[in-house]
Structures are given as C-alpha cells and as structure tokens.
Amino acid sequence: MSKKKKQKRYRLRTQWSTLYVAITALFFVSFGFFLTSKILFADSLDVLNTELGKEYNLNSNGKFTINDWIYDEDSNQMQVTLITSDMRSYLSELDFKSVARSNLENPLSTEVVYSSNDIYIVNIKEVPKNFQQVSLRLLKNEVDLSEDFKEENQKINEKDNLITSIYADQSVVKREEIKEGDVRDYAIRVTNKMIADTENQRENIELEIESKELLIEKIQEEISKLKGELLYQTLEEQTDTNNNIYSLEKEISTINREIEEMKVDIESLKTKKVRLEQRINDLKF
Structure with a gap:
C-alpha cells in the first residue's frame, strides 16, 4: 500500500474519531443541562382558574x-x-x-x-x-x-x-x-354586590339596545337608497334589488325582536334590583 493511501486512511480515522468525540461530548452536555434545568427551573403549570362573574x-x-x-x-x-x-x-x-x-x-x-x-x-x-x-x-x-x-x-x-x-x-x-362577620353582615355584603352586578347588567343591555337601534337606522338608509335606484334599473336588476330589500327588512324584524327580548330582560333586572334592595332593608331592620 502506498504511503499516500496510508496517510489518507489515517486522516479519515482521525476525522471520524474527532466527530465521535464531539457528538459524545454534546450528548453529555445536553443530558447534564436537562438534569440541572429540572433543578434550576421549576416545572410550569398551565393556569387553571375558573372565571369570576360568568x-x-x-x-x-x-x-x-x-x-x-x-x-x-x-x-x-x-x-x-x-x-x-x-x-x-x-x-x-x-x-x-x-x-x-x-x-x-x-x-x-x-x-x-x-x-x-x-x-x-x-x-x-x-x-x-x-x-x-x-x-x-x-x-x-x-x-x-x-x-x-x-x-x-x-x-x-x-x-x-x-x-x-x-x-x-x-x-x-x-x-x-x-x-x-356574622350572618347578617355576610348577607348584606353579598346582596350589595348582587345589586351592583344587576345594575351593570342592565346598563350593558341598554347600551346593546342603542347599538342595535343605530344598526336599524343604517339598514333603513340602505333600503331607501335601493328603492330610489329601482326606477332606473332593468327588470332583472329590479328583481335582485327587491330581493335585497326583502332581506334587509327581514333583518330589521329580527333585530326588533331581539330588542323586545332585551327590554323584557331589563324589566326583570329592575324587579330583581328592587327585591334585593328590599332584602337589604329587611336585614338592617
């Protein structure tokens, strides 16, 4: 075997040995870091907390x-x-x-x-x-x-x-x-909180009603605009426009039903608040 071939084979063995040592060292370093990280860094837990007020x-x-x-x-x-x-x-x-x-x-x-x-x-x-x-x-x-x-x-x-x-x-x-605190103190504290929550619910529903009423106004404006365009459209275009108008009018009816249901909810909340306030008066009497 020639001298050059021997030298080449020696270099290859040396390179593979160096690579093996590097991989082995990397493995031990990684394994060591994994073990120490378990000590240095506590295992993190996902937050488990039931929502308040829901x-x-x-x-x-x-x-x-x-x-x-x-x-x-x-x-x-x-x-x-x-x-x-x-x-x-x-x-x-x-x-x-x-x-x-x-x-x-x-x-x-x-x-x-x-x-x-x-x-x-x-x-x-x-x-x-x-x-x-x-x-x-x-x-x-x-x-x-x-x-x-x-x-x-x-x-x-x-x-x-x-x-x-x-x-x-x-x-x-x-x-x-x-x-x-005694039973009366507990009852008064909780009831006051319920009164505040009831009032917040009522105010939120009233804001939602206002938002829906504004939406109805926008839809009505769009309906008026579409009706004004009917005069200048072909029969086919008028059919499409009338279908759009019907859909928008149907949407208004749906929103109005939702508003009426919300108004019923508001009255229920008002009644609830009155009863809670009466409970406070009875507890303080």
Whole structure:
C-alpha cells in the first residue's frame, strides 16, 4: 500500500474519531443541562382558574356564578362566594370538598359560613403557602327518606353526586383579607354586590339596545337608497334589488325582536334590583 493511501486512511480515522468525540461530548452536555434545568427551573403549570362573574349552566343541575374568590395569605384561608340557581331543592342540599394540587393526599377543611336564598359563602381553611391550584368540588347530597332503615355501611359514592369542580390558581387568585362577620353582615355584603352586578347588567343591555337601534337606522338608509335606484334599473336588476330589500327588512324584524327580548330582560333586572334592595332593608331592620 502506498504511503499516500496510508496517510489518507489515517486522516479519515482521525476525522471520524474527532466527530465521535464531539457528538459524545454534546450528548453529555445536553443530558447534564436537562438534569440541572429540572433543578434550576421549576416545572410550569398551565393556569387553571375558573372565571369570576360568568354564569355556568349545568343543565339539569342548575346554574352558578362565582361572585368572588379571595385568598388571605396571613390566615391561610380562602373564601368563595357562589350565587346559585336550581342547584338544590327540598330533597337535596349542596356540599363542598376542597383539595390543593400541591398536596392531593390531604383534603382541605371547608366551612359554609353563610347559606341563604341560593347564596353560599364557603371558607377553605389551612391552605398551603405554595398551593399551586385549589379545587372546590360542588356535590349534591340527596335527602334519602329511607336512610333510617339502611345499613351503616351503605354510603353514597362521592363520584356519583359530584356536580362540578371550580378552581383558583396561585398566579391569578385575588389576595385580600378575609373579614370575620356574622350572618347578617355576610348577607348584606353579598346582596350589595348582587345589586351592583344587576345594575351593570342592565346598563350593558341598554347600551346593546342603542347599538342595535343605530344598526336599524343604517339598514333603513340602505333600503331607501335601493328603492330610489329601482326606477332606473332593468327588470332583472329590479328583481335582485327587491330581493335585497326583502332581506334587509327581514333583518330589521329580527333585530326588533331581539330588542323586545332585551327590554323584557331589563324589566326583570329592575324587579330583581328592587327585591334585593328590599332584602337589604329587611336585614338592617
């Protein structure tokens, strides 16, 4: 074998050896970074936080709105205010269970500090400092009229009466002092909040009605314009224009129906506000 061929083969072996060493080194560096990054950078969690002020429809299980959810860091407590509708009856009652994501093995203690007229204020106690996320489970406990005749070991499975779960995330939950108060104070505070929310709803609907009425004016202007062009059009063009006019008039009728429905909603909200104000007066009496 010639000297040149030997030198060429040697260089190839050297290049492959260098490449192998580089790849091996890169692998170990990457693996080392992966291990240390798990220590240096905590795993990030997706935000899990049920929206406040939004009505959730659970169909046959009723509706609910989270009026407020606050976290008191000093007392390690949370307080959740729920406005419910058709979630309980004379044969059922709501119950609440809670757990923190950071310690799933130990449920958190809950206490219903106020319950009246489908309003619930629930305190969650002993919340860990680094709770990550807290779940509050809403359960429906059915009243069993024959329970006196059942064996002690016949219990309802929690999974069977779970209605839904709601969540607070450590990154976005509202931090505020939880003020102790009696039942009347709770009732007045929640009712005042409901009055303010009711008034906001009414104002928003009135703004929406104004917007729809302006839209009707624009459509009517377009109809007048199209009717003015009919005189100068061919029969075929008139047919198309009349179809457009019919469609626009139909749209006006639809919008007017929506406005009438909104006006009914406004009257309902006004009635609701009057009743809530009466509740405040009764509580203060």
